[in-house]
Amino acid sequence: MEFIVLLVVFLPSLFLVEALTKPLFINCGCNSSITVEGRQWVGDSSPGQSFTLSSVGVAAAAAASTIAEDPIYQTARIFNTSTSFDFTVPHGNYFIRLHFRPFDFGSFDANGSSFDLLANDLKLLSKFNAPGEIGWKNARSNSNASSLLKEYSLCVNLTQLRIEFVPELGSFAFVNALELIPAVDELLFPSSSGIETMYRLNVGGREIKPSEDGALWRKWNSDEQFMFSVNAAYNISNTSTVTYSSPINDTAVFAPLLVYETARTMTDNQVVERRFNVSWRFDVDPNFDYLIRLHFSELVYDKPNQRIFRIYINNKTAAENFDVFVRAGGKNKAYHQDYVEAISPKVDSLWVQLGPNSLSSGSGADALLNGVEIFKLSRNGILAHAHPRISAAQGNKIAQKPKNKTLWPAAAAAAAVGLVGIASLLYVGLLHRLKKTPPAKKSPPGSTKNAAAIKSSLSSNKNRVGRRFSVAEIKIATRNFDEELVIGAGGFGKVYRGEINEGVTVAIKRANRQSEQGVREFETEIEMLSKLRHRHLASMIGFCDEQGEMVLVYEYMANGTLRSHLLGGDRPALTWRQRVEACIGAARGLHYLHTGAERAIIHRDVKSTNILLDENFMAKVADFGLSKDGPAVDRTHVSTAVKGSFGYLDPEYFRRQQLTEKSDVYSFGVVLLEVVCARPVIDPSLPREQISLAEWALQQPSAEQIVDQRLKEEEGFSPESVARFVEIAEKCLADEGKRRPTMGEVLWLLENVS
Numbered sequence: 001m002e003f004i005v006l007l008v009v010f011l012p013s014l015f016l017v018e019a020l021t022k023p024l025f026i027n028c029g030c031n032s033s034i035t036v037e038g039r040q041w042v043g044d045s046s047p048g049q050s051f052t053l054s055s056v057g058v059a060a061a062a063a064a065s066t067i068a069e070d071p072i073y074q075t076a077r078i079f080n081t082s083t084s085f086d087f088t089v090p091h092g093n094y095f096i097r098l099h100f101r102p103f104d105f106g107s108f109d110a111n112g113s114s115f116d117l118l119a120n121d122l123k124l125l126s127k128f129n130a131p132g133e134i135g136w137k138n139a140r141s142n143s144n145a146s147s148l149l150k151e152y153s154l155c156v157n158l159t160q161l162r163i164e165f166v167p168e169l170g171s172f173a174f175v176n177a178l179e180l181i182p183a184v185d186e187l188l189f190p191s192s193s194g195i196e197t198m199y200r201l202n203v204g205g206r207e208i209k210p211s212e213d214g215a216l217w218r219k220w221n222s223d224e225q226f227m228f229s230v231n232a233a234y235n236i237s238n239t240s241t242v243t244y245s246s247p248i249n250d251t252a253v254f255a256p257l258l259v260y261e262t263a264r265t266m267t268d269n270q271v272v273e274r275r276f277n278v279s280w281r282f283d284v285d286p287n288f289d290y291l292i293r294l295h296f297s298e299l300v301y302d303k304p305n306q307r308i309f310r311i312y313i314n315n316k317t318a319a320e321n322f323d324v325f326v327r328a329g330g331k332n333k334a335y336h337q338d339y340v341e342a343i344s345p346k347v348d349s350l351w352v353q354l355g356p357n358s359l360s361s362g363s364g365a366d367a368l369l370n371g372v373e374i375f376k377l378s379r380n381g382i383l384a385h386a387h388p389r390i391s392a393a394q395g396n397k398i399a400q401k402p403k404n405k406t407l408w409p410a411a412a413a414a415a416a417v418g419l420v421g422i423a424s425l426l427y428v429g430l431l432h433r434l435k436k437t438p439p440a441k442k443s444p445p446g447s448t449k450n451a452a453a454i455k456s457s458l459s460s461n462k463n464r465v466g467r468r469f470s471v472a473e474i475k476i477a478t479r480n481f482d483e484e485l486v487i488g489a490g491g492f493g494k495v496y497r498g499e500i501n502e503g504v505t506v507a508i509k510r511a512n513r514q515s516e517q518g519v520r521e522f523e524t525e526i527e528m529l530s531k532l533r534h535r536h537l538a539s540m541i542g543f544c545d546e547q548g549e550m551v552l553v554y555e556y557m558a559n560g561t562l563r564s565h566l567l568g569g570d571r572p573a574l575t576w577r578q579r580v581e582a583c584i585g586a587a588r589g590l591h592y593l594h595t596g597a598e599r600a601i602i603h604r605d606v607k608s609t610n611i612l613l614d615e616n617f618m619a620k621v622a623d624f625g626l627s628k629d630g631p632a633v634d635r636t637h638v639s640t641a642v643k644g645s646f647g648y649l650d651p652e653y654f655r656r657q658q659l660t661e662k663s664d665v666y667s668f669g670v671v672l673l674e675v676v677c678a679r680p681v682i683d684p685s686l687p688r689e690q691i692s693l694a695e696w697a698l699q700q701p702s703a704e705q706i707v708d709q710r711l712k713e714e715e716g717f718s719p720e721s722v723a724r725f726v727e728i729a730e731k732c733l734a735d736e737g738k739r740r741p742t743m744g745e746v747l748w749l750l751e752n753v754s
């Protein structure tokens with residue numbers, strides 16, 4: 001049962017207070033001190049404080065134990081008139097941190113709160129609504145946070161600091177906790193009147209708690225959710241060996257050593273070609289300047305020239321020939337570098353990318369980053385920027401944001417469908433499998449109608465076709481998910497062979513409930529399959545979504561995956577004719593995806609394990625878990641986070657972060673080579689230049705060199721036919737999407753291979 005304690009506190013008006021020289025932690029709405037993880041928080045209404053509060057507020061306390069997080073969130077102070085906290089401080093730089101954790105404030109509705117916040121003359125917040133801001137952030141980062149921390153830093157050149165809450169007429173302000181931290185010296189921010197911390201990340205490592213950051217009590221988050229493709233980078237660490245390089249330029253003021261002890265480098269070795277940048281994307285407020293502080297420490301090499309790279313900020317080269325070893329003056333030495341970037345009024349993202357110094361430098365290319373901070377710099381005394389309000393509940397569901405309003409109407413809902421977990425099939429021994437998936441970074445464009453339709457189908461099921469199975473039926477069909485019936489597994493969960501209606505064999509895909517990826521892919525797949533019916537697309541018979549089970553029932557494809565007939569050995573190899581026919585079938589399926597629906601659909605994960613063969617070896621394209629609606633007619637691409645499987649990934653998609661149907665064409669080209677060569681698309685056991693099938697095959701002088709031995713031995717083997725087939729693959733693999741054929745053209749060419 002929830003209840004609320006309201007007490008009106010009468011504070012002593014002004015009395016002389018001591019100048020602040022130590023960090024001050026204030027727990028608002030509370031009359032006693034508590035100590036949490038090494039910090040003592042004084043109640044704002046406990047006696048003898050070192051600050052004054054200019055007016056009586058209302059203290060609110062959440063019902064005991066309703067707030068699971070930090071105990072400082074248990075209380076808040078509410079102001080329905082302008083109120084200031086006044087501090088007497090020595091001249092210097094200060095961090096101001098404000099904690100907002102709305103709860104049931106009784107007669108005040110937190111959802112209706114709206115206020116401005118000022119620190120001396122600097123405007124920090126304008127018409128701020130904490131629940132709406134939390135919802136907005138959750139929607140952008142696909143999270144479900146219930147609190148918000150805002151951090152500012154400013155230089156106080158008077159002897160007084162006044163933090164003033166100014167409620168909008170008829171509304172009110174609230175705050176749960178407030179921190180004021182003297183920032184030791186001016187090293188931290190040499191020359192700016194006001195700064196807001198947007199991001200503070202420990203790259204390649206865990207979250208660092210305030211209690212692990214010395215006198216400044218900063219929190220460093222993990223960088224993973226900001227990575228454009230986690231798989232493009234590899235995390236390394238070397239603990240307890242890093243030191244600060246010079247007493248002046250790099251000290252704990254900038255970052256704790258923990259930040260420097262972990263890093264991301266370009267994906268280790270050879271599996272993924274190093275022509276890919278390692279990229280991070282951040283949402284920022286338009287029309288401000290940003291200070292980007294990058295933290296580095298070389299953790300592996302003990303001489304210069306081992307890792308030389310280029311840094312890009314918003315597509316512009318920020319540094320070339322960057323050698324951390326040289327700049328830091330050795331191995332395991334902390335070093336940081338600042339950049340300033342002006343963000344124009346139409347831009348709301350900031351990209352930090354590390355790339356090879358020059359494409360020709362080949363295998364020597366590598367890069368490294370240990371930490372990143374992004375600070376917004378005030379403009380004309382203002383730091384405030386209002387985001388659209390999204391309720392926290394809505395935020396969780398949408399898991400995306402409406403992008404640029406004029407270009408992307410109602411895109412948020414459409415994004416919920418497109419937002420899917422990463423399904424890259426990685427070679428686990430070589431690449432780190434990371435548990436969390438990065439969120440899709442941008443919303444696809446969508447017509448309002450389309451977005452609304454998708455949204456309603458997500459929340460109701462109205463658009464779902466096919467039979468609805470009960471959990472009991474599914475359990476009978478799979479003998480209670482008997483492990484012996486498992487015929488496949490992936491990021492989404494497991495696939496079972498099952499029997500329904502006395503003897504009809506089906507494939508039953510059961511989403512792993514623990515995996516958010518599973519849930520999203522399940523929704524996407526139902527959505528896609530409900531829209532699509534085609535002979536060459538695996539068809540869905542029905543689904544089951546009761547009692548927390550999410551199950552899809554498909555027609556059973558007796559001959560399994562195309563890959564199992566090329567490699568693996570447990571199934572007979574296909575003849576040349578069968579291989580060509582299978583490719584034609586798959587091409588028909590993909591052509592239909594690209595052109596058959598009102599809006600093109602991009603499969604995004606075309607590979608030989610997603611092409612299934614029925615009892616007559618007819619091919620069908622399966623697995624729409626990653627699929628995405630294609631660009632609207634007036635646009636040529638969909639911007640999105642990289643999803644898909646290595647070895648099949650379109651390099652242009654990786655480079656430009658733009659998804660088109662031509663990305664499927666590229667992946668299909670890799671499948672064609674697989675069909676000819678019958679070798680894995682990535683084989684890490686081979687010498688570097690042979691690891692990637694696409695790279696290797698295209699460098700061979702003729703098709704003769706790469707063709708599967710079993711085909712050569714086939715009666716009536718036609719080298720001409722194989723050569724024509726390889727030519728088609730080559731066309732599909734053109735570096736630039738616009739030079740690749742369409743799926744329709746590929747189909748026509750394949751039909752003429754004979």
Ligand SMILES: *[C@@H]1O[C@H](CO)[C@@H](O)[C@H](O)[C@H]1NC(C)=O
Binds near residue numbers: 031061
């Ligand atoms: C402090 O607040 C609690 C309720 O939160 C109240 O019971 C207690 O009497 C207060 N103590 C003082 C000294 O005001």
Ligand SMILES: *[C@@H]1O[C@H](CO)[C@@H](O)[C@H](O)[C@H]1NC(C)=O
Binds near residue numbers: 058080081
């Ligand atoms: C502010 O809130 C207090 C307590 O609920 C109330 O007595 C007072 O009238 C309010 N003042 C304004 C200006 O709304």
Ligand SMILES: *[C@@H]1O[C@H](CO)[C@@H](O)[C@H](O)[C@H]1NC(C)=O
Binds near residue numbers: 111
């Ligand atoms: C704010 O509104 C949401 C619904 O939009 C509701 O779930 C939530 O309880 C409200 N929060 C408060 C503190 O009243």
Ligand SMILES: *[C@@H]1O[C@H](CO)[C@@H](O)[C@H](O)[C@H]1NC(C)=O
Binds near residue numbers: 145146
């Ligand atoms: C957020 O969601 C996770 C699981 O998705 C859950 O464990 C956690 O308790 C949730 N946090 C809050 C504050 O609701």
Ligand SMILES: *[C@@H]1O[C@H](CO)[C@@H](O)[C@H](O)[C@H]1NC(C)=O
Binds near residue numbers: 157158193
């Ligand atoms: C304090 O700083 C503000 C701007 O940051 C400036 O306008 C003002 O002149 C400064 N005052 C003193 C006493 O230096």
Ligand SMILES: *[C@@H]1O[C@H](CO)[C@@H](O)[C@H](O)[C@H]1NC(C)=O
Binds near residue numbers: 235262434
């Ligand atoms: C890399 O990150 C993962 C997950 O974030 C972690 O489990 C692993 O220990 C890290 N590896 C290193 C070398 O730090």
Ligand SMILES: *[C@@H]1O[C@H](CO)[C@@H](O)[C@H](O)[C@H]1NC(C)=O
Binds near residue numbers: 246248249
């Ligand atoms: C500190 O950094 C400045 C510029 O960033 C540079 O000029 C100076 O040489 C550095 N000092 C030391 C001791 O590294």
Ligand SMILES: *[C@@H]1O[C@H](CO)[C@@H](O)[C@H](O)[C@H]1NC(C)=O
Binds near residue numbers: 238
């Ligand atoms: C970490 O650094 C120390 C000191 O330079 C070195 O001996 C050790 O090999 C490094 N460890 C790794 C994993 O690179």
Ligand SMILES: *[C@@H]1O[C@H](CO)[C@@H](O)[C@H](O)[C@H]1NC(C)=O
Binds near residue numbers: 275276
């Ligand atoms: C890396 O990113 C920069 C800036 O966005 C871009 O110009 C460059 O082509 C990219 N390099 C690679 C190898 O993708």
Ligand SMILES: *[C@@H]1O[C@H](CO)[C@@H](O)[C@H](O)[C@H]1NC(C)=O
Binds near residue numbers: 639656657
């Ligand atoms: C950087 O390049 C990407 C991809 O080409 C583009 O989407 C983005 O808008 C560019 N950013 C800026 C600031 O130009």
